[in-house]
Amino acid sequence: MENVVELKREETIPHRPVSLGFIGWGMFGQGLQSLQRTENSSRHQKGWIFPLDDLPEESNGWKIVLDLDHLFSRANVIFVDAAYEDLKLLFPRIRLLVSDSHLLVFLGADVSFKKISEQITERKVIRCLVSPVRRFLDISLVFAASQMVSAQELEQFFQVLDGLPVVLEVDSESQLEALQGLISTGPAIGYSIIDALADGALKMQIPRKTGLLLAAHVLFGAARTFLESEIHPGVLRDQSITQKGIPLSGLVSLEKSGFRGSIVQAIEEAANEAQKKSRSE
DSSP, rough: OOSOOOOOOOOOSSSOOOOOEEEOOSSSEEEEHHEEEEEEEEOOEEEEEOOOSSSOOOOTTEESSSHHHHHHHOSEEEEEEOOOHHHHHTTHHHHHOOOOOOOEEOOOOOOHHHHHHSSSSSSEEEEEOOOOOOGGGGGGGEEEEEETOOHHHHHHHHHHTBTTTEEEEEESOOOOHHHHHHHHHHHHHHHHHHHHHHHHHHTTTHHHHHHHHHHHHHHHHHHHHHHEEEEHHHHHOOOOOOOTHHHHHHHHHHTTTHHHHHHHHHHHHHHHHHHHHHHHO
16 A cells, blocks of 8 residues: 555554444445455455444445444444534443444544543544545545554554555644645645636637546646656656746746645645634534
8 A cells, every 4th residue: 555654653462353343334434345345355354334324225244233332342443434523422332332452443524532532531543534535445544543552453454444545644633633624625626726727728719528527637647647756746847848838838827826825825724724623612
């Protein structure tokens, strides 16, 4: 798996097979379930689902349970896919059921370590931020882990998510929250840029459908070139200017309009707003 931070924690638990649990059921759980059902036998973990809303129409072999006791007695890596407000009524029961054999993975953007510690203390917890994209296999995931999480448990966590393009660990929750603006707003900014590029083409009498398709592929190609080469984007930008006066004039126009500063400000403001939500009661 690409872009994974090296683990430096000490192993503190014996090896044990992973049984997956889900409190709440949405796109992430459904995507992970599909990933587990691939032919790669190392991913075939048992799964247990405690839905918070309507029951899933199709469980695809994973068991649906109607009480948390059932879930916690069978699963040891439990993904909690819900906002903090939706979890308040569940926390008292979770506090009684969770043990050192459980790893809790929170996916809600507003579920901070502080809020978790007020409900369940000294437990193995991972907090994640997930990019809001449609395809599960396009997701980028950034996470921070509590100190009680061992190196082996982190390794199991990576194995569960094997197949996602980016799974990155950061050193602290403050770093995680600083990335909220980028991971939550980045896709929306990308879509806006695609739309704006197509508008530019439309102004030059190019049909919108053609402009949108070409704009998306151009940006996709640029992103893939960076990921595969790991050359700084500024260098790649300079290399891409092959015809004097054509792409360069467009870049100059962007700089004059404050394009770069606007993007930086958008990420900063989105991060600040996300931090306020995660810290508010």
